[in-house]
Amino acid sequence: MRPALFALLFLAYSLFTPSPLFAQDLEQEGEYGIDWGGYLFGIKGGPSLGNQDWSGLETELLLGYHGALFLESIPAQGRFSLYGQLGYHLRGSKISRRRAFTFGGNRVTLPADDFRFQNLSLALGAKSVFNYTSFADLYYVLGLRVDYNLDTNLDQYDQLEGAFGTSFRLNYPFESPDFINEVTYGATFGAGALIPISENMSGFIEITAHPDFNFQYNQPPLDNIIDPFGGAPRTIGARQIRNFTLEISFGLRFLRKWRYVN
Numbered sequence: 357m358r359p360a361l362f363a364l365l366f367l368a369y370s371l372f373t374p375s376p377l378f379a380q381d382l383e384q385e386g387e388y389g390i391d392w393g394g395y396l397f398g399i400k401g402g403p404s405l406g407n408q409d410w411s412g413l414e415t416e417l418l419l420g421y422h423g424a425l426f427l428e429s430i431p432a433q434g435r436f437s438l439y440g441q442l443g444y445h446l447r448g449s450k451i452s453r454r455r456a457f458t459f460g461g462n463r464v465t466l467p468a469d470d471f472r473f474q475n476l477s478l479a480l481g482a483k484s485v486f487n488y489t490s491f492a493d494l495y496y497v498l499g500l501r502v503d504y505n506l507d508t509n510l511d512q513y514d515q516l517e518g519a520f521g522t523s524f525r526l527n528y529p530f531e532s533p534d535f536i537n538e539v540t541y542g543a544t545f546g547a548g549a550l551i552p553i554s555e556n557m558s559g560f561i562e563i564t565a566h567p568d569f570n571f572q573y574n575q576p577p578l579d580n581i582i583d584p585f586g587g588a589p590r591t592i593g594a595r596q597i598r599n600f601t602l603e604i605s606f607g608l609r610f611l612r613k614w615r616y617v618n
Contacts, residue, residue: 394614396428396437400562400607408449408471408572409598418470420446422603424477430613434485441479445503447572447599448472471510471529473572473599475503479544492549497564499544505536505572529595535575540599542568550609562605573597 401423408415424443431437450470481499488494510531529535546564553559578592 394430394612396430396609396611398426398428398607398609400424400426400560400605401443402603402605404446404601404603406446406448406599406601408447409600410449411596412593413451415449415451415471418446418448418450418472420448420472420601422446422605424605428483428609431483431485436482436484438482439480439499441477441481441499441501443477443479445475445477445566445601445603446472447475447503447566447601471508471597473508474506475540476506477501477503481544483548485550492551494549495547497544497546497548497562501542501544501566503540503542503568505538505540508536510536529573529575529597532575535573535595537570537572537574540568540570540572542566542570542599548605556611556613558609560605560607560609562603562607564603564605566599566601566603568599570598571596572599 401421404420404422406418406420422443422445424441424445426439426441428439429437448471452469479499479501481497483495483497485493485495508531510529513528514531544564544566546562548560548562548564550558550560573595574597575595577594
């Protein structure tokens with residue numbers, strides 16, 4: 357197992373596995389039936405819109421999806437809480453279908469136009485309720501996250517090179533560990549509405565933005581690439597790709613609590 361993935365999974369295991377160091381002291385003083393402790397946990401998922409900042413090319417939104425498990429502290433004063441989250445997120449972008457030439461000079465349409473990066477994401481952050489309504493509690497979300505890339509679909513474009521030559525590489529990235537960053541990091545911010553269902557369960561909807569701070573793909577200029585039409589060497593320019601994702605999440609949050617005893 358690669359070190360970055362091992363470190364990410366170990367941190368996730370530490371986050372989502374209860375530890376005796378944080379066990380509740382049942383002998384603490386407190387008013388029986390009123391004072392209590394515990395934690396919140398749940399699941400969420402939904403659609404996402406991915407975009408990427410490419411050097412030298414304008415891209416379009418990619419419709420994707422995501423899912424995650426989370427733990428959350430009991431809100432202090434009913435407002436502020438901390439959370440940890442581990443999930444799967446599809447990030448990427450697309451470009452309009454483009455025309456290319458075969459070696460025989462025939463014009464064809466390339467068969468795919470999306471660029472998918474399948475990422476495992478670990479996030480830590482905070483939530484704070486800013487308004488109570490008769491229907492829901494409205495809250496902010498702010499956090500930091502680390503992503504680990506599990507796979508991409510860039511290899512399908514590598515397979516096109518034998519048919520179309522290298523000219524389409526002016527727009528398409530390579531499936532190469534030399535250019536794809538396994539680990540990316542960024543921020544999470546947004547807002548949500550928490551809707552009580554019962555004493556121990558709530559439903560919620562969140563809208564969050566996820567900009568990356570570093571590049572998912574970082575390719576230097578590539579020299580001495582033979583042009584299949586002219587036979588002369590050419591240079592493919594540098595390409596740097598950074599992710600930005602908007603997500604709509606629907607989820608359920610459950611309360612696990614215990615009460616102090618005398």
